Amino acid sequence: MSDTDAGLWCVVPAAGRGSRFGGAIPKQYLTLHAKPLLLLTLERLAVHPRVSGLMVAIAADDHRWPGISTCLGKPVATTNGGAQRSDSVLAGLRALREQVGDSQFVLVHDAARPCVRTDDISRLIELGVPAGGALLAAPMHDTLKRAGSDNRVVVTEPRDARWRALTPQLFRYGELVAALEAARSAGVAITDEAMAMERAGNRPLLVEGSGDNIKVTTPPDFALAEFLLQKEG
Ligand code: CTP
Ligand code: MG
Secondary structure: OOOOOOOEEEEEEEOOOOOOOOOOOOHHHOEEOOEEHHHHHHHHHHOOOOEEEEEEEEOOOOOOOOOOOEEOOEEEEEEEOOOOHHHHHHHHHHOOOOOOOOOOEEEEOOOOOOOOOHHHHHHHHHHHHHHOOEEEEEEOOOOEEEEOOOOOEEEEEOOOOOEEEEEEEEEEHHHHHHHHHHHHHHOOOOOOHHHHHHHOOOOOEEEEOOOOOOOOOOHHHHHHHHHHHHHHO
16 A cells, blocks of 8 residues: 555553643543543544554553543554653554664554644645645744743844644654654654654654644643544534
8 A cells, every 4th residue: 555545553652640730630531522632532533534553551550541442443552652752652652663664664653632623634644645645733922932940031033933732743664763762862852743754854744723722731722622522522
């Protein structure tokens, strides 16, 4: 099967503690529309015709994982995540070694982004495969300030050409594993897959996605996600 029509596995990092969110239950297990947020995210991915399976990285002590092995007919597998998001992504990728060839593309999508749209995933794949790698991103709308340690403005940063990196991100399996491993060996903290690929000399394509593909990080984000999903019906 060629790159342009092959099914894609998606790694879903879901092993975080949700420290900025607070509360007793990790945010990915909060109930949204009568379901755990994590399941909503998995359904968003599984419903996409190009997604062939989901590899979810969960915390080693996660007792809330529902134990599913399929989602909307697609296979779902889990592996233990790690201390940082990039460790969880790498663990998920390594767990796919048998299923995915080095030159095949994989998606990575945050468990904490339940509002991702099918057509954004489609565009990411359509544009990202020929580009050799890509991420969904949204242009900055607010004016950007750089602060000093006293919280006073040092400078107003130019806003043009600044984007917020979202997920999913799409890269070739072998290249992404190598880039994440190299960053780990160098002790560099990596906050998204594109950053690891950039370090390795790649220039991922920014594919404009909907700004409402929010990451649930704090309680107001959760309320916004609830509203956005309700609006969709
Ligand atoms: N994640 C992960 N493994 C980690 C840290 C994060 O799999 N060690 C996942 C989270 O579960 C989430 C995604 O990466 O789906 C994005 O991370 P973030 O929003 O930062 O979630 P948390 O790390 O859980 O939150 P916080 O940083 O506030 O603790
Ligand atoms: Mg985090």
